[in-house]
Amino acid sequence: MTQARLHKLLTVVIAGTLAGLVLATAALPLALVLGLGFSTLAAPYSELPEHLVTPPTAQRSTLYAADGTTEITSFYEENRADVPLTEVAPVMRQAILAAEDARFYDHSGVDLRGIARAFTANRSGPVRQGASTLTMQYVRNVLSSDPTLSEEQRKAASEISTARKIQEIRYALALERELDKDEILGRYLNIVYFGAGAYGVATASRRYFSKAPADLTLAEAALLAGLVQSPHTDDPIHGDADAALRRRGYVLDRMVETGAVAPAEADRAQAEGLALKPSVQPDDCAAVPEERNDWAFFCDYFTDWWNRQPAFGASVDERQRTLRRGGFRIVSSLDPDVQRDTQDRVLAVYGTHSPHALPTAVVQPGTGRILAMAVNRTYGLAPNPPGQENRPHTVNQLVAGGDGIDGYQAGSTFKIFTVLAALEAGFPLDTRFVAPSRIVTGWPVDGPTSCGGRWCPANADPASMDGEHTMWTAFGRSVNTYFVWLAEQVGMDRVVAMAERLGIVLRADEDARRARYGARQWGPFVLGVAATTPLDLATAYATVAAEGVRCTPLPVSMIVDRGGRPLDAARPDCRRVLDADVARAAADVARCPVGDQSAYGRCDGGTAAGLRTRAGRPVIGKTGSSEGYGTETVVVATPQLVVASMAANPDDPRDPAGKTVQARMVEMAAGIVATALRGQPVRDFTRPSETIARWGTGRRAGD
Template identity: 45%
Template sequence: MRVRIRRILIDVSAMLLCGVLAGVIVAAAAFPGLALTGFAAQIGGYELGELPDELMINTSPQLSYVYASNGTTLLATMYDENRRDIPLSQVPPVVRQAVLAAEDQNFYKHIGVDVKGIARAFIANKRAGSVEQGASTLTMQYVRLTISYSATTAQEVVDATEDTAWRKIREMRYALAIEEKLSKDDILEGYLNTAYFGNRAYGIFAAAKVYFDKEPKDLTAAEAAFIAALVKFPGDFDAQSLRGKDLAVSRRDYVLDEMVQTKALTLEQAAAAKAEELKVVGASTPNGCVQASNIKWGFFCDFFQRWWNEQDAFGTTPYERERQLKSGGYRIVSSLDPTTQSAMDRSIDRSLNRNPDLDGGKWKWKSDAVMLAAVEPGSGKVRGLATNRNFRLDSKTKPANGKHSNPALARRGVRGTYPNTTNPLMSGGPDLGGYQAGSVMKIFTLVAALEKGYPLNYNINTRAPYVSRTRITGSPSCGGHWCPTNSGGRAWGSQNMWTGFGNSVNTYFVPLFERVGGARVIDTAKRMGLTFYDNPRATMDDAYWANERPELWGPFTLGASDHTPLQIANAFATLAADGVYCEPIPVEKITDRHGVQVAAGNPRCKQNLPVDVARAAIDAARCPLGDQSLYGRCNGTTARDSKEIIGKWIAGKTGTTDNSKSVTLTITTKLLAISGFQTDPDWAQVSTHKMSHRVINPAVQYAMRDAMKGRPNTQFSKPSSNRLVFGRGPTP
């Protein structure tokens, strides 16, 4: 009994409120110039003319587009809702007429609320005992959609959409007010961009793309009527399976009939449209990096997205930043250069599958990764990230990935990362610190020595083995000390920085590390962009040695720490840019939905090394690659053919870890730096076989050659004085 009484009271209250509002509406309709004051102009304590900000400011989620550096090649789209706002001028009359015929035929006649429609619906629903007719105008629908999109809590969403009299009254009040503030065309444009058309298509642009793979301007009358019919029943038709097609056609034909009633079409035009076969494409808009336009470019896309989620300009938390990316309607021109990226992709394939230096032209172990990163000196712009993998999630039901390299994980059913993975192999992160890089790490000791005042011609009489200050147990230990030797056990005798670096003499650089001081070397490495990560599974990890015991970390100079191709490429880019370190960034330009440029995309650079130090280091780094010092002092090389293949002025270094678990080659010009690693990323610490410079060297060499085609051959510069070249010794 109580329930029935409560229901009667609610109905009576609703009738009274509707009556009051109807009186206001009738008055407004009859006397449009009359100011509405007092209780009649206030519903629920709000002035009729008041509007929340969200109704005047476009807050609907928008697609963000990520392009390659040329600004035209689409790399990826990012969205939570597939929506792209367009001006009404890009919506042809036939589409507007179809929507109005289906949703609100009196749109251009009423003042936001249809008084006759309210009365008609009220009577019909009372007679039926349930909701049989609605009275929402297109303006009221727009109000509801806009409020729901501006909601920040679940309760606000419920309040905006629940079927109650109070919600209807609020919509009517706001509809009256918004018609005073906006033109009819503005309201129609907002509605067309906000409405949901099913199949994850929000707004008319997305609907035209999803159903017919067209822009709205190219829709036929039949297609426009079909889309318009979906607004009331967005979930009844599946564009992929075509479930509900017959019902969709029936509703399309209904809209075409209504268009005849509104004189938008003639009977003959409607008949022709009905005879048109419904050909739904069901084109889904790719979303995110896994669906990037090129299966190889997803790794760069992922680097971009991780970078975005760290930028304070887009929110205070990673969640807020990602939400901004997927709803903010940004246009992002990334730093990915299609020419460089394609050159790296081709070169990797060549080195693994069409390599004249390998038996049968192919590398035997397919799961090994060849990973390349390219950085532009002086800007930090990442021009490409490439590997012999697809940026994809492996299928759980039909996996393509083979067994994990680590037998313990393989026994547990864990699969490896070849050929599909979403791991950031080239750019790394806290969960993937990187891989040992070998002797390329000597560059940081060399630079630190130059900073301290040691000149390039500084000689050390090298011995093999060298008894270091670092205490260890086990091999290679001699008397409790770490005793490194050189490749082949050779003692090279007197060496300087040119020859020691060119011939990669371990027993030159370990004593140099000790003389310079480990803390200085690590500080230099950090200023050149190296990161030392914690490893929760190790008691003495890279972060421990770098921060707590750098003086005793002599193995660092031979490549004991883990780093990524991107870090090493950027370190050499810093040298090529005369000591200017730039944070690696994946963007050229970011503009928001209003076309305003966002400063977060600007390069972030700092003079982290003295100019002459960087120039002297580059001069020594020319020796390993078959190039020549500007002072003619190179004598020895580890990748002699690099200069001949590339045909540009170059500097860089090879790297080989113990037992060749990983091999590396890094090459820089004045315009581009590329670092390449070959290793097993799934079990880099314990490889079952040796990696090969016959793979990694041509991968980097030919990538650089092709990326630099047609670009200037810019010479490196000498230091401004000879102090760091032929000086007498270090400063205190």
């Protein structure tokens, strides 16, 4: 056996025996101590576990706005954030060493002198002293907080036993051979608990004093260092100020003894009051700052998105643990300026106490990134009046749907899916049909729109809608009977499938059942009777604006793990779902409703004819009204931006939004586009081929 090996073994034996005696004097029967101690000492020497070198401590994840600096909120089980030792004030380092391990730079992980002192003190008086060096404390903290271990394993790491103490000694000795002293001190300061929910010095300095650890004063550092021994009982924020001050005085005295500070400096620090300036680290979406409460709806969507990503775990519970322990820096897609402008414009239409909601989504074609999610509601769980589940407070996802929110009928905005299905089936844009005021279809239906058991919808304004039309003019004037006829030619199953292909999620049970088992007979789907959401609708029109590339809605632009590595989960999830020429042709048709002009000059009339002028750039889009104007919808898109907004009463579908609100919604959507894209290049839509347009040679009804 080498001399170094023998020295190491002797150190373990002596330290383990003394440690057992210290524990025995403090808490354990002598026979138990000796039994555990000798059996453990007889075991082979343990090598250093990897997680002690790179501890997998739980750290909070922080969600930022798209600017990368404005914090939205954070997510954590333990409020912790690592900081380099160079960013910790020297006085804080001195204070923690004076309080916990004055001989830290002199021993090799185990302080035999300190163990002997503790043994003597514990035999002679009622005050119990520990024998753990700072390195041993670090080992215990890592093992007791390792998120990869079970709850039982973490509890075992801090139990009072000789076996556990000897394991600490072994690991501490091994650790000091792997890391230098400053590395161990830095890791210790990042893992130790300071009370009041603050783990690590960076979080503690902000929790107690609202400042960075580099800016701590002597009095502040001594206070924090004093909390480590009894963080639950000496917490000055929650009524233990006297105990905290006594501990601060002890630390200052120890700093004088070690020569870290002069007696006069310690006296001045001791004369200072607590001078606390506590701050609370926000946790989860309910903790989004009040002045940005509307951002919480976006935050809520982000957490739902995270819970659906298999990259973060095999189950929702596992993905949540990953978020709350992983220490991720998450830069979201939320643009503060676009969100602020969108929210202001929404509130200008409806106030938070209005029975009608105006959920609005703004997305980016080609990436799916969500730039804004606004609605005239307050995010929170405060009680509402009876019968008003979502007014004025709610945490329900009115913009994106889910958790009981199926969505709202989008009306004629769904006609775009008939256009696309027809184009794919070989019908050109110049397909002509003499649209009657009412059309009797072959689809069975009951109710007021039934003619002898067959669905027979009518045009809303026969004077401007009846007569011969192409896809351009029929889409611009929103001619119901034209698109009902066209859908019959194409096949309703193709129309329904097209909507789902472009991102429409049929959340209502009845809608999902019809799509799966009765799509061929679901004629009213043409006119937007299925429930949808602004985010789904924006995704569908963004697919057209991006020339057939559909991108899954994405609430992030960058995710960086605690090691500084960017994760692939933040990349856009996009794929081509339409031929580019088909998408360009649909976009050419969609110029007509919003006052733009098709590449072939074929637009003639539009339901929102002034929108292009107000937006100040080429746009496509559509308006929609459900039966009886129960809901109103506006979608407007450019190659860079899509806005989708829907007016409805989410608590009572029988309460119509009314026709008049549509004009205000058009004005709102145009304003969002104009403001969001101010200063950005003006981009136009690509002209579709003459083959798909077949200008002047389009097929007619009966061809």
